[in-house]
Amino acid sequence: MEFLLTWLKRNDYKLIFLAVTVLVAFIAAKIAAKTLRRLLDRSNIPNASIFVNLVLAAIWIIAAAMVLQPVFGINPTTIVTALGIGGLAISLGLKDTIANIVSGFGLMAGHVIQPGDYVSISGVTGIVKDITWRQTVVREANGNELIIPNSVLNTSQLERLDDLNTSCITVPFTIKPGTDLSKALEKLTQHATDATSGLALRKPSIRIRLISYAAATGTSAELLAFAKETTSPDTLRNTVVKSLAAEEFIA
Known part of the structure; x- marks a missing residue:
């Protein structure tokens, strides 16, 4: 003591x-x-x-x-x-750690990627949550978080997507042969717009894209709608499917 x-x-x-x-x-x-x-x-x-x-x-x-x-x-x-x-x-x-730090700086300084970006990386699509010392965290639509080392991200193919893609849902359908396409498309658009009121964005509005035609099966098409921030894409998709199923000219 x-x-x-x-x-x-x-x-x-x-x-x-x-x-x-x-x-x-x-x-x-x-x-x-x-x-x-x-x-x-x-x-x-x-x-x-x-x-x-x-x-x-x-x-x-x-x-x-x-x-x-x-x-x-x-x-x-x-x-x-x-x-x-x-x-x-x-x-x-520490070569891997140093490579990750340098790569992280390169990504940020070059404005290649930043938190909040909606990206597609080697087939994985999600929103960039954060860029840390060693890795970049990408959150997928299902809630899963993908941890990507910065050095790997710096050498991978990366695509920055439009923010609207985060809320876009696509519903394929087929119109029966012999149907008046102009009237059918107008009716489908109006009914889908009414059914998704409060769920889908109005700008951009609901769109229908024609894909192909076959005399035996009819016209293949798909409907595109954009969910609001407060709407789950699955909820919007289910609503659109129910709206399409109610039409008598849908195969």
């Missing part, structure tokens, strides 16, 4: 300096994170956690460098030299 008290008396200024530095770094990190997120929300700069994380890392690295010499008696240049010697081994061991 006496030894501990003696040690504390000898190093009290070091402990105080360490505590103050940690406290200041903690407060600075909180303020910086809050301010940066607010600025990113107000600007056109993509708001991803990778930017906030890098700023926080820089603050703590500076704080650590400040206490090395006065508290622990370690010269920061010694660590820099040691890192230079072991840098090759570290870079080889």
Whole structure:
């Protein structure tokens, strides 16, 4: 106990300096994170956690460098030299992590992708939820979250889709042979519009696209509708199917 008290008396200024530095770094990190997120929300700069994380890392690295010499008696240049010697081994061991961080910066700085984008990546379609140090999180329509390493994403085929595609539903159907197409299409459009009132967007409106015709089976077509933000695409699709099923000229 006496030894501990003696040690504390000898190093009290070091402990105080360490505590103050940690406290200041903690407060600075909180303020910086809050301010940066607010600025990113107000600007056109993509708001991803990778930017906030890098700023926080820089603050703590500076704080650590400040206490090395006065508290622990370690010269920061010694660590820099040691890192230079072991840098090759570290870079080889962390090459995937480094590649992911660099790729994440490339994606964000080049405005290739940002949170909120509706994208298709190697056959997977969803909304970009976040871009972190190592990976990009894509949320699919069914709620599943796909974790893609940034280095993989940077070399994969990526397609940015129109936001309307997130709410677009397609219902195929066939019109019986001998039906007056003009009247049938007009009736289908009107009935589907009435049936989906409150569920579908009015701009763009419901559309019907003709696909093919065969004398034996009739005219193949599909109906396109766009769900409102508060409407589930499945709910809209079911409503459209019921509307089509009620028509006597639908095969």
